[in-house]
Amino acid sequence: MKALVLAEHGGGTLKDSTLATITAATQLGEVTVLVAGQGAEASQAADAAAQVAGVGKVLLADDAAYGQMLAENVAALIVPLMDSHDALLCPATSNGKNIAPRVAALLDVMQVSDVLSIEGERTFTRPIYAGNAIATVESTEAKLVLTVRGTSFAKAEATGGSAPVESLTGAGDAGLSRFVGCEDSASDRPELTSAGVVVSGGRALKDAETFAAIITPLADRLHAAIGASRAAVDAGYIGNDHQVGQTGKIVAPQLYIAVGISGAIQHLAGMKDAHTIIAINKDPDAPIFQVADIGLVADIFTAVPELTSKL
Template sequence: MAVLVIADHDGAHLRDTTLKTIAAAQKLSSDIDVLVYGEASAVAAQAAAAEGVRKVLTAESAELKADIAEAISALIVSVAGGYDVVAVPATASGKNFAPRVAAVLDVAIISDVVEVVDASTFVHPIYAGNALETVKTSDAKRVITVRPTAFKAVAASGGSASVEGVAVPAVTLKTRFVSDEKVVSDRPELGSAKVIVSGGRALGSADEFKGVLEPLADKLGAAVGASRAAVDAGYAPNDYQVGQTGKVVAPNLYIAIGISGAIQHLAGMKDSKVIVAINKDPEAPIFQIADYGLVEDYKTAIPALTKALG
């Protein structure tokens, strides 16, 4: 059995979501290849050094660099013939093109895998994480997306895989790349941060996010997150959103400030190692999963905590 892992990267660095997807793939086979598309040259060497990788395939084009799903899915399908499993990190990009790959290959996609039981049996969450479903597929070829927070990353060094280029298939695209606007921050990336300070609708404004949460995050070297309600209200940008329709995170420390704990939010952060909840409502559902809870108004608690940190 051979597995093709699709690399997640920013054009210069291989993200640890890829290393975690390789870890999931190792539960299926020792024959693991990694496909790096887009700006591949710098990232390919990093993928080749990852533990357990047999070979790295590279493909470059303007459409792949722009992360256009039609182009990416066509590329994957063109090389998928030699593989039994296509494993994709369950990122926003991966969730965009993986279903296209499965549809073209005429197989069912198995999404958000958190456990590999055997070569055809996988476990994934359903009902916003309230239940785990075990799925057994009879498809000869499997397309899965892997929830990175469920697996421990393989070592980023020690491997010595070969690198080879593959042809980029010609595709008539219905999508045109216009622009890419990225938020530049000195803080850690939300998806890989070890500490996250997250705020909810109770903060009431974007100014409160900036004036109350950000100083605490800076003291802790933390990323800033937000509930969907806070994002929908315009208090925080979309890339801050944690939850079922946002990012799934599992930091060592998650501090939830003014977040009631709707099930959609809990689905994105309940696997955090330590959860601290600060809310003035003692009946807030967030306290049911919190390791530590403080029933107090954030306007009093957070400035005091920030000051105590020096």
């Protein structure tokens, strides 16, 4: 089987979600990586992809139409490539979830979303019921279109490969959408979905100022990414790019600290695969304690500052 991986990249480097997707693709067969972008950054990303262990070939589509990864343009680029590939694998990120369904529709096939493991050439596991059950599914489609949950696969080694890079010419701008702008929050913290340690706060933190006063110092001490429950985001304590959960980001860090989070199903779906979960909540019956490895029943406004001071 020939697998095509859509690369996500930034600043001339591949994102961790792409390396994890390459690992998944190697379990299917020969791996080709498609790098779509514009200018030097795209070229650097293609060179980086060529060095990844397990990659057989890299296709570089360098065009202004792909500079912002507009789904309509990238999907039109991918569809002709599927004539010579059996499967398309995209990271289950905002871009991947935007592009893959369009490709599936154009190919008239059913997509398999949020793949957790590859059990066979056409057999996969994926979460259902907000992650409370894992379904094993088998696709009978002529072409496979998959989105891959990056936290479920190890990252491919970024060195050790020597794949050739081939230039690719696509159809260019489909004229169906245009890029208006992007408001990106710059931070010195690790990316939430790839951080080894995540400190998350919930609605119990009362307001944005309290959230920052309690969560930020602890995250600073642990060099951690900052997450939040949907309730905290909806209340305006922090931006929605920090939301962890079924409708937010899926994380699987080595350590996850949940502060003032009750543990609604929606939130648990996004973090219960963390290796170690520490929950701090004054309610001993909070559902978060059912998945926590370590639970502390205490007032977060005294316990967390005390914990921070002792680190």
